[in-house]
Amino acid sequence: MSTLLEVNGVSVSFDGFRAINNLSFAIGLPELRAVIGPNGAGKTTFMDIVTGKTKPDEGIVRWAESAQSLLSMTEAKIARAGIGRKFQRPTVFEDQTVWDNLRVALSKPRGPFAAMFDRVTPEDRKRIDEIAGEIGLSGHLSRMAGILSHGQKQWLEIGMLLAQDPKLLLVDEPAAGMTTEERNHTADLLKRLAKSHAVVVVEHDMDFVRRLDCRVTVLHEGSVLSEGSLDHVMADERVIEVYLGR
């Protein structure tokens, strides 16, 4: 396992509020990592920084594969470098079919003229079918994404990330609003993906995190409070204080 993403000494303030405070984080390939923490701990801001949505005031964010800093790159360029992001609220193209959603996400040239003259190749079809199978939407390819259930939309979005062919997947609260059965399915899916990808899952739900059975990073007030197995961090005095104290 080699380091894929390295975040070092990153800080960012919004109007004097330190959302991220000297945060350091690293993940290798392949690896599954859960990031937990109370509200306002900086979990989403952390993802914003890695994906280029927010520029930090100081610190280093390095994409190890090309030894490149991500800080000077646009969101689109970072995405093309191999980082896929799933949002908390499912964001899929509701007005388009599941098949079209996946087709748009497929890893192919991203320029407008390439898109105009894009032809669906047999490999594209095969890949779309594969992904649809993986996310359990094989029977829904011709349906509009907008009429899928909440859980199916979450899976579709994960499927779109897969189609992008990323190295690193950042997944924000994938289990929110899901039934128990859907959660289990999602956890299995993420674990499967982590065999060949680096996957960072931000989650509130401890049962879900336990099910992921992976290394856990606890964020608090913008920095790493504790890191290790779930049992290890849950036994940490500071973590207990943050979650139960006050």
Place this chain on the structure above:
Amino acid sequence: MGETIFTRNRSVPIFIGALALLAIGVTILSEAYGTGALSVSFTKVLGMTLCLCLAALAMDLVWGYCGILSLGHFAFFGLGGYVIGMWLMTARTEAVIRANLEGRPLPPTEVEVSEATALQIFSVVGAEDWPWMWAASDNLALSLVLILLVPGALALVFGWLAFRSRVTGVYLSILTQAMTLALSLYLFQNDTGLRGNNGLSGLQNIPGAEGIGQDRISIWFFWASALALGLAYLGAAWLVSGKFGNIVRGVRDDELRVRFLGYPVEVYKLVIFTLSAMICGVAGALYYPQAGIINPDEIAPIASIYLAVWVAIGGRGRLYGAVLGAALVSLLSTYFTSGRAPDVELGFYRIEWVDWWPVLLGLGFVLVTLFAPKGLAGLVDFVVRKDRT
């Protein structure tokens, strides 16, 4: 799941067929080639309406498909008109000058002709020299190219600045209004080289067609307008039915998702905005020779707002909706504001449509927004798309 422009846009064969039938019908009824049931002026109204439909089609591409509510698209329409207008006026005036100077013992030199032409065109604003922007006005081929390039360049620069700064939504709409207002105010000035509020006139006189009556010229322009609309419809349908169309609709519905899929959203917006501006330029270049005159009033902010209203009433994001909306509303507008509509006598008040048409239009807009938010073309869904799950 194989997509061609026909399976994805079933309106294409119907639309092209209807347009062809209209063109044949108008030709049969025209004064020049048919029974003469349609007057020359009404033929021109129909031709001009097709040009407005073309502008509405362009508007639908940026607004209906990409979610960019441009309220400055008539600037591009007007620029197309000004570019062709410069050539028409120059060539026509020069021909007249040459005719006047004929029979002199010494034939006039080119410089004399050029100076006399400039004096003729610009004396109305107290000038006598060619402004720089008329440099291409003596060259038809170059003028035709500029019909695309001038609106395209303005859209490219404006769009690059706006999209790069991630200006979206209502702020972008206000910026586009400011753009068309600024252009119109600039053109209103006498010393900008486009004859101020006089505008360019006599555009219905086509150089080289002096012996040909307006009856024939009007039908030629009608055909040209129909051809342009048909080709643009095919092109637009092709563009939105492929992956490019999926992406721009994605930009409309969820810009962030498209960005995080790795697409350069700004470049896509710029491409469709510029393309749409060029289509508007062509529409304007076909419209003003039929109207005969263009002045800065044409690109006042209200014109672009009307364009958006037509598209909204017709129905966004389905191409034919924009065309139907533009045709219906602009023809009704002509009917009600030209004095043809009979006034309504209420006893205590007389409804004169010239004054009341904007109220009627506003009421129609409100009703469509409330009861048919997908526009009039949305009613088609009740008939056609029952099968969709």
